[in-house]
Amino acid sequence: MNRCGLPFWLAGCSLALSLAAAVSWLAQPWLGPLSPQLAALLYLGTTALALFAVTTICVRWRRQLAQGKHAIQSLLTRPDHDFLDEKPPVIPLAADHPLRDVINNLAERYHSLASRLQDSEDARAALQVQLRKKAADHELASLVLASLNEPVLVVDEYGELVQANPSAERLFNFNAGEAYRRAIRNIPRCEQLLDLLNDTQRRKTHTTRQEEIQLPGPDGSPRWHEVTTCSFTSAAAKEAETLAASESGVLATMQPPQGAVVVLRDITSQKAAQQRYAEFVSAVSHEMKTPLASIKAYVELLVDGDAEDEETREEFLNIINSQTDRLHRLIDNVLNLARIESGVVEIHKVSQPLNSILIEAYETVKPAAEAKNITLVSALSPLYLPVLVDHDQLLQAAINLLSNAVKYTPEGGTVTLRSRNLDGEVQFEVEDTGVGLSPENCRRIFDRFYRVKKDTHMASGTGLGLSLAKTIIEDMHGGRISVRSQLGEGSTFTVTLPGAAELG
Amino acid sequence: MSHDILICDDELHILRAVEFKLKRAGYSVRCAEDGGQAWEAFQARRPDMLITDLQMPVMNGFELIERVRQADEGKPPLPIMMLTAKGYEMACREVAEQWGIQAILAKPFSPREVVEQVQMALAEHVS
Numbered sequence: 329m330n331r332c333g334l335p336f337w338l339a340g341c342s343l344a345l346s347l348a349a350a351v352s353w354l355a356q357p358w359l360g361p362l363s364p365q366l367a368a369l370l371y372l373g374t375t376a377l378a379l380f381a382v383t384t385i386c387v388r389w390r391r392q393l394a395q396g397k398h399a400i401q402s403l404l405t406r407p408d409h410d411f412l413d414e415k416p417p418v419i420p421l422a423a424d425h426p427l428r429d430v431i432n433n434l435a436e437r438y439h440s441l442a443s444r445l446q447d448s449e450d451a452r453a454a455l456q457v458q459l460r461k462k463a464a465d466h467e468l469a470s471l472v473l474a475s476l477n478e479p480v481l482v483v484d485e486y487g488e489l490v491q492a493n494p495s496a497e498r499l500f501n502f503n504a505g506e507a508y509r510r511a512i513r514n515i516p517r518c519e520q521l522l523d524l525l526n527d528t529q530r531r532k533t534h535t536t537r538q539e540e541i542q543l544p545g546p547d548g549s550p551r552w553h554e555v556t557t558c559s560f561t562s563a564a565a566k567e568a569e570t571l572a573a574s575e576s577g578v579l580a581t582m583q584p585p586q587g588a589v590v591v592l593r594d595i596t597s598q599k600a601a602q603q604r605y606a607e608f609v610s611a612v613s614h615e616m617k618t619p620l621a622s623i624k625a626y627v628e629l630l631v632d633g634d635a636e637d638e639e640t641r642e643e644f645l646n647i648i649n650s651q652t653d654r655l656h657r658l659i660d661n662v663l664n665l666a667r668i669e670s671g672v673v674e675i676h677k678v679s680q681p682l683n684s685i686l687i688e689a690y691e692t693v694k695p696a697a698e699a700k701n702i703t704l705v706s707a708l709s710p711l712y713l714p715v716l717v718d719h720d721q722l723l724q725a726a727i728n729l730l731s732n733a734v735k736y737t738p739e740g741g742t743v744t745l746r747s748r749n750l751d752g753e754v755q756f757e758v759e760d761t762g763v764g765l766s767p768e769n770c771r772r773i774f775d776r777f778y779r780v781k782k783d784t785h786m787a788s789g790t791g792l793g794l795s796l797a798k799t800i801i802e803d804m805h806g807g808r809i810s811v812r813s814q815l816g817e818g819s820t821f822t823v824t825l826p827g828a829a830e831l832g
Numbered sequence: 833m834s835h836d837i838l839i840c841d842d843e844l845h846i847l848r849a850v851e852f853k854l855k856r857a858g859y860s861v862r863c864a865e866d867g868g869q870a871w872e873a874f875q876a877r878r879p880d881m882l883i884t885d886l887q888m889p890v891m892n893g894f895e896l897i898e899r900v901r902q903a904d905e906g907k908p909p910l911p912i913m914m915l916t917a918k919g920y921e922m923a924c925r926e927v928a929e930q931w932g933i934q935a936i937l938a939k940p941f942s943p944r945e946v947v948e949q950v951q952m953a954l955a956e957h958v959s
Contacts, residue, residue, distance in 0.1 A: 610918075614917045614918065617917035617939045617940060618843055618846070620939070620940045621843070621917065621939035621941060622843065622845040623940070624940035624941070624942070625850070625853075625941070625942075626845075626849055628942055629849060629943060632944065634853065634943075651845065
């Protein structure tokens with residue numbers, strides 16, 4: 329028998345007995361009176377059965393209630409993560425338990441809520457990670473922007489300044505905080521950017537524009553800047569455009585208004601270098617054309633038979649020869665200078681006695697001096713003068729100085745080479761009894777291709793020898809070169825180099 | 833009487849070559865080694881033609897021409913030829929028009945062409 333049917337069976341029995349008693353009492357007229365014992369037995373039996381049935385039902389309900397309570401309690405005290413299993417938790421209740429379905433529904437609901445809560449938690453954690461990353465990215469971008477030497481401005485689609493790095497603040501002389509959201513056309517010095525910004529922002533596609541402008545530098549002098557503007561569409565502008573399009577029911581075919589990033593780069597030195605390069609090329613071509621012009625002219629005179637006597641022919645041939653040598657020297661000097669400046673020449677600085685290099689230079693120039701009947705005097709210091717130098721380069725500089733002196737000293741003159749120790753530095757000088765230099769000549773004598781007015785009897789220089797010597801001495805060896813002179817009384821070129829001991 | 837031509841160039845070899853060729857062609861030639869000397873020679877005696885370099889000490893070719901033109905104001909303009917090693921940085925036609933220069937010859941030049949140009953310039957001047 330089913331356990332749950334027992335109380336009802338007992339209640340039924342009790343009802344049957346009560347009915348039997350009632351029937352027997354009602355049937356008394358026909359059956360005769362029941363004996364009192366039998367009647368008492370009938371009532372007692374009926375009552376006992378009824379009491380038993382009620383008690384049984386109560387006990388059972390109480391037990392079921394306790395089971396239900398326990399099940400709910402176990403649901404409430406269950407750890408959260410237990411609800412994250414794929415299936416809802418199984419509630420240990422008998423199949424006939426009246427609360428079983430309700431509690432199971434509750435568990436399922438709880439499971440579903442827990443899953444959704446967990447999804448939200450996961451999403452929140454992911455958002456937090458994204459937020460932290462964005463914050464870190466933003467901080468990094470701000471740091472990068474702040475550390476840039478190049479001034480950077482960001483202008484929004486309304487032409488208002490929304491960001492500027494410290495370099496831009498310095499260049500345009502404003503405070504980014506105060507200038508924030510100010511129209512760029514109202515910021516002094518920025519007006520030069522307006523045309524370029526307009527040109528960039530009004531284009532239908534994202535574009536990058538570039539131009540060169542002049543702005544006053546920190547000392548007020550104009551400096552060249554290369555301005556690059558790059559348009560962009562902010563997320564807010566895109567959203568606004570999409571919203572407007574959806575509200576009006578028209579497809580968003582219009583390009584949303586664009587902001588622009590402006591980056592400036594100081595190209596003053598680059599411009600100057602370009603200018604110097606152009607001047608250098610112009611000067612080199614000019615210097616090369618001059619001996620070439622002589623060569624061509626004299627060759628043509630010889631070809632045309634203009635030189636009728638042997639003496640004239642020899643004179644012309646000698647000129648062609650000397651001009652060819654001049655061209656050769658010029659090309660060598662230009663190449664040397666280019667090699668030194670481009671760093672192609674490897675520099676091997678070795679500690680060595682200055683005097684030995686000077687003696688080598690002296691010996692190299694001596695034949696040219698003798699040919700011009702110039703006395704070349706060596707007055708070198710008896711001291712050991714160590715210098716940390718590249719032998720070949722310093723020798724080249726010394727030869728250039730000596731041959732320059734020989735070139736500009738008239739026949740019968742004297743060129744003196746000296747060296748000395750000077751408080752941790754070493755010095756050598758080349759003194760001549762030549763034509764001398766005016767103060768203007770002294771100022772410009774080391775400029776490339778600068779040459780003093782020539783004398784008929786003097787060989788033509790290339791205009792690069794002294795410039796090359798200055799580059800070798802100052803740029804390559806950290807020394808100094810200077811000249812003192814008086815017109816007609818000769819010149820003295822002095823070179824000072826750091827002593828090797830000082831350089832360590 | 834042969835035409836008197838004043839040549840001015842600080843490159844002495846070029847001066848000598850042009851002088852030699854022009855003398856061979858029958859001209860009377862005076863030489864100056866810079867703009868200052870040329871100006872003095874011009875003031876001493878006005879030549880029939882001036883041939884000058886551009887880049888020179890003391891006074892450059894343009895300064896010299898400017899002085900000559902100022903001094904010549906009211907007279908038929910003196911034929912001038914310029915010999916220059918200047919290259920791309922000089923737009924010859926504009927310079928020639930601005931200064932009224934008959935010919936600009938770029939170095940390296942042909943002495944033969946110098947003589948031809950001198951003959952043409954002097955012929956135009958006379959006519």
